[in-house]
Amino acid sequence: MIKVLIADDQTLVRQGFRSLLGFSDAVEVVAEAGDGEQVLHALGEHAVDVLLLDLQMPRLTGLQVLERIHQQRLGVSVIVLTTFDDDAKLLECARLGARGYLLKDVSLEQLSSAIIRVAAGELLIEPLVTRRVIHGLQRQAQDFEHVVNPEALTQRELDVLRYMAGGYSNREIASAIHLTEGTVKNHVSSILSKFGVRDRTRAVLKAMEMGLIGGG
Numbered sequence: 001m002i003k004v005l006i007a008d009d010q011t012l013v014r015q016g017f018r019s020l021l022g023f024s025d026a027v028e029v030v031a032e033a034g035d036g037e038q039v040l041h042a043l044g045e046h047a048v049d050v051l052l053l054d055l056q057m058p059r060l061t062g063l064q065v066l067e068r069i070h071q072q073r074l075g076v077s078v079i080v081l082t083t084f085d086d087d088a089k090l091l092e093c094a095r096l097g098a099r100g101y102l103l104k105d106v107s108l109e110q111l112s113s114a115i116i117r118v119a120a121g122e123l124l125i126e127p128l129v130t131r132r133v134i135h136g137l138q139r140q141a142q143d144f145e146h147v148v149n150p151e152a153l154t155q156r157e158l159d160v161l162r163y164m165a166g167g168y169s170n171r172e173i174a175s176a177i178h179l180t181e182g183t184v185k186n187h188v189s190s191i192l193s194k195f196g197v198r199d200r201t202r203a204v205l206k207a208m209e210m211g212l213i214g215g216g
Helices: 011-021 036-045 062-072 087-095 108-119 127-139 155-165 170-177 181-195 200-210
Strands: 002-007 027-033 050-054 077-082 100-103
Touching: 002 011, 002 036, 002 108, 011 027, 011 108, 027 036, 027 108, 036 050, 036 062, 050 062, 050 108, 062 077, 062 087, 077 108, 087 200, 100 108, 155 170, 155 181, 155 200, 170 181, 181 200
Parallel strands: 002 027, 002 050, 050 077, 077 100
Antiparallel strands: none
16 A cells, blocks of 8 residues: 655645545555644655655745755655646756646546556656646756767667666666666766756756656
8 A cells, every 4th residue: 555645734725635536446544734844744654655745835835945955965756736837846856856746637547547657666747737847848958968969879878868867776777688787877877967957857858858767
């Protein structure tokens, strides 16, 4: 059973998500939070696999919560709930390691599928949100410093990149394509260098922009 924490400052929104997930056999809502401080407290009190996180919350915003999770390496997969109001915030969420992005009007099937996939380690970005994040990356040229036309990836780097998009760790990738973990790490470093990015999430988003892998 996947343990879920719902974080939104609107009670009706939290109740709506809880009611939807009540129909899923794979998901259990273990806690709710109405502000950022409550989120961090709940993460300390409960074993949580996936956090559904609204960005607009009192005391600590969703971005501030993501920053704490990132700094403290809390090990929870985060799906950001968005209403499309701010591309820059979505880009910052990507930088801080959010694993997924969903609109608040998702169906039960979409929500359950997203939670299951993210809990399994996949990077899930709803296609329309993906385009907005990519547009944000394009507008912030510093995210792709020193890169005008990224060097072509080798076939092995493309293989590694596709597993990265699935959320696989270096060790899992090494096992899947029969390489040493050190070799995979070198391939990942090469991919980041060629794309001119600093982390795996940005590399995956850049690959989506270039059409090397699919999104959503």
